[in-house]
Amino acid sequence: MSDEKISLELLGARVLTLTAEVRDLQHRFTAMESRFTAMEVRLGAMEVRLGAMEVRLGAMEQRFAVQEERMSAMLALIVRIAERLDGESH
Helix, strand or coil: CCCCCCCHHHHHHHHHHHHHHHHHHHHHHHHHHHHHHHHHHHHHHHHHHHHHHHHHHHHHHHHHHHHHHHHHHHHHHHHHHHHHHHHHHC
8 A cells, every 4th residue: 555645535525426427327227228128128019010920921821822723723624625625626
């Protein structure tokens, strides 16, 4: 330790300054935690929306698959009719 004497007034002022800085940091961290919580809520909501969109897309894919099957059946029927008509004309 050095031989310099520290006055009680300077020590008190330094402790007050450090206490104020710590409080400031605590307030900043609290604000950051609030912001992160808000971001987590928003991300959670986005995940829910994406899940709903996936369900909708799945339903659309099923509908398109049914339509494709119907179109294939129709085309097969049209081909058979065309073959019969072509066979009758010969």
